Amino acid sequence: GFYIGSAVAGGGHHLEQDYPDPFTHDGKYRSILAQQFSSVSPENQMKWEYIHPEPDRYDFAMADKIVDFAERNDQKVRGHTLLWHSQNPEWLEEGDYSPEELREILRDHITTVVGRYAGRIHQWDVANEIFDEQGNLRTQENIWIRELGPGIIADAFRWAHEADPNAELFFNDYNVEGINPKSDAYYELIQELLDDGVPVHGFSVQGHLSTRYDFPGDLEQNLRRFDELGLATAITELDVRMDLPASGKPTPKQLEQQADYYQQALEACLAVEGCDSFTIWGFTDKYSWVPVFFPDEGAATIMTEKYERKPAFFALQQTL
Ligand code: XIL
Secondary structure, three states, rough: OOEEEEEEEEOOOHHHHOOHHHHOOOHHHHHHHHOOOOOEEEEEOOOOOHHEEEEOOOOOHHHHHHHHHHOOOOEEEEEEEEEEOOOOOOHHHHOOHHHHHHHHHHHHHHHHHHHHHOOOOOOOEEEEEOOOOOOEEEOOOOHHHHHOOOOOHHHHHHHHHHHOOOOEEEEEEOOOOOOOOHHHHHHHHHHHHHOOOOOOOOEEEEEEEEEOOOOOOOHHHHHHHHHHHEEEEEEEEEEEEEOOOOOOOOHHHHHHHHHHHHHHHHHHHHOOOOOEEEEOOOOOOOOOOOOOHHOOOHHHHHHOOOEEEEEHHHHHHHHH
């Protein structure tokens, strides 16, 4: 009843220039993914720009392969994601649609994508990163909220629930590990939605951490307050990046600190009853998104580029 997951590097995205899709082409990657994890999350392949590349065309090829792989290996799948401000196709962001049309586009998308995998998805990140650091809705960046107003969030959950009544439906974000204005905003919004009978089932923290900052020591307390609302909680995208020395190789001390962060995150989730899904955002430094998005930082996962187990790997293993 406790699921340890990894993001699946299915190609495209930050690896585009460098690699031909690790999930398909790297046998070692595939076998570790199959053996070490009981849950998988497509890192990109269920995002709009991949799964809905043209107005009237969906592309389920990679998402299907990942879901099939998970079933063959007796793994859960976390679906990611349906309503987000990022990685939307150009046709959508640049399109000249009326509010009525946009609403229909979102309804059709959620119904089609969630419906296709109905019964096969453990948890869906329905809404991703809708608040900024101050706890304000991203009314400018997020096309849905900007064009349709905040009420669209509830609709997204309702449509997803109709399409797959068995999937647990989540809000997911970063920098909400601790108790702060951003996680407070979720806490308030979710209570309102629950009062209105909207099918919201979970709150998840991504967990993109850095050894530059202290570990968010109130993670457990934060998860617990959502747990007490009757929600499932989860850690969905854990990685712990660090400033790399000139050699490019982390020092033993850095690796210990990283292991300690991984361990604390897992302990927090294990301590909270309804936190039964713990996912790391990739398991090898070889394909991690971190060096591409955070200049001079890296080595954020639990295995080296050569698949050697780092202290963080053993820390998780021992904690379980
Ligand atoms: C990242 C992927 O790892 C990259 O491959 C992609 O280029 C950009 O997105 N929050 C999320 C994830 O919810 O979808 C992001 O994934 C990382 C931050």
